[in-house]
Amino acid sequence: MTGLSHEVAAWAHQAWSGGCPAGVEAAARSHLIDTVAVAIAGAGDPATRSTAAAVNSSDDPLERALILGTAGHALDYDNAQAPSLVHPGCVAVPAMLAAGARRDLPIDRIVRAVAVAEEISLWLGEGAVRDRDSSLFERGLHPTAVCGPIGAATGVALLTGLDVHRTAHAIGAAASMSGGILEGNRTGGQIKPMHAGFAARAGVFAAGLAAAGATAAPTALEGRFGFARAFLDGAELRVADLPVDQRPWRVTTVTTKPYPVNGFIHSAVDAAIELRRQGFALEPGARLTVGVAEPVLRTIAEPRADKARPATAYAARFSGPVVVALALRGGTGLGVGLNDFPASLPGDTGLLDAAARVEFQADPRCTAAFPAAVSAVAQAVGADGRSYGAVVDHALGSPRRPLTADQQWRKFDDCVTPALGPAAAGALWDSLAGTGPRARCADVVTEVLRAVAARPRHPGPAGLTRACTPADRRIS
The missing domain is CATH 3.30.1330.120 (2-methylcitrate dehydratase PrpD)
Known part of the structure; x- marks a missing residue:
């Protein structure tokens, strides 16, 4: 397979195997922690409950990605980036958690895949920027729902061991799953938060299709009837604009929201x-x-x-x-x-x-x-x-005014402690941050699904129950 999908897949494999800069992995880990927190907080939202009630089984990785993605975006408390207007974490993190849980991967294993998935989604979203505004947004299309599936599919392909050829087919398949209208931002309804769930599920499904031998158009991104022409007004997408060597990663420009509002x-x-x-x-x-x-x-x-x-x-x-x-x-x-x-x-x-x-x-x-x-x-x-x-001039939580470690912890505590209790919330932070016993993806998925089920407070899964104090919260 040749074409832009193959070039993007090759870049992703190089970033995956060659290592991301330390600052990039730190940013991705921070996004992972933040997304898990807001997903637990959003687990009881009506949009999340409707989604969970509609699926056949929460044990299916596809449905887990759907539920987790919806929960992560339900409160509009998840991270976002300008100028793309893409919310990267609520798609990439649920997709990687769902895929990682199926393979019983530790949390540390998915951090780099989150970085790659987010970077590709943001790269696509920036391709829609015209005259300092997103042409996707102007046409009523949700940038997260349009760009998220392709990034998520790439990250899941890396986690599941697909080669460059199959990863390219996953990218092409995901391009046919993009979409989502933004009218809910103006006049309400539950569907808009579900866009993140649809996109996360699409990423897992597209990678699964490629693993099963399904093929996609080699020019799915740049072709006459491809993604760029359909969604980005024919923008020229260049793999050279993805980070190489010292080129900055877009994942370091993401805003972590201090307030649960648009x-x-x-x-x-x-x-x-x-x-x-x-x-x-x-x-x-x-x-x-x-x-x-x-x-x-x-x-x-x-x-x-x-x-x-x-x-x-x-x-x-x-x-x-x-x-x-x-x-x-x-x-x-x-x-x-x-x-x-x-x-x-x-x-x-x-x-x-x-x-x-x-x-x-x-x-x-x-x-x-x-x-x-x-x-x-x-x-x-x-x-x-x-x-x-x-x-x-710059909102709190933006790259120019990032949240302090204390502010990050206060947000996490506000989101997680009501569901898990203070000891388990502190232990979950430490396990995700890499400063305590390492969690596995399945542990984290279980926590969010328990919150969706609205069971009484519980001590958390094995390995996440040690007593913790909120002082000196760090991310390794």
């Missing part, structure tokens, strides 16, 4: 936290205007009526006015946390009245910086007539 709102949350520090409150008579990049308004501020009064707690995570009002009221976690989105949130009249005093508008400076940076400019006038202001 990533376009994060800089506005940072601005709101700063305004609250200054003493501003959204009291009757106060008003707040938040300037953001013009392309993000349709996701976080439009339709105005839906964003002002979201119908569900999930829809509230995509409402700029509601999330900013939460941050100004004083949220949990790192400023806005999981406990701030109960099912009763749409009935919180005090919060909704405050959100009605928040106006989002396009800001030229933010638009010019987008999507390389998601920024915000906030201007407020208090009920007493006093003026306030805040400018956020």
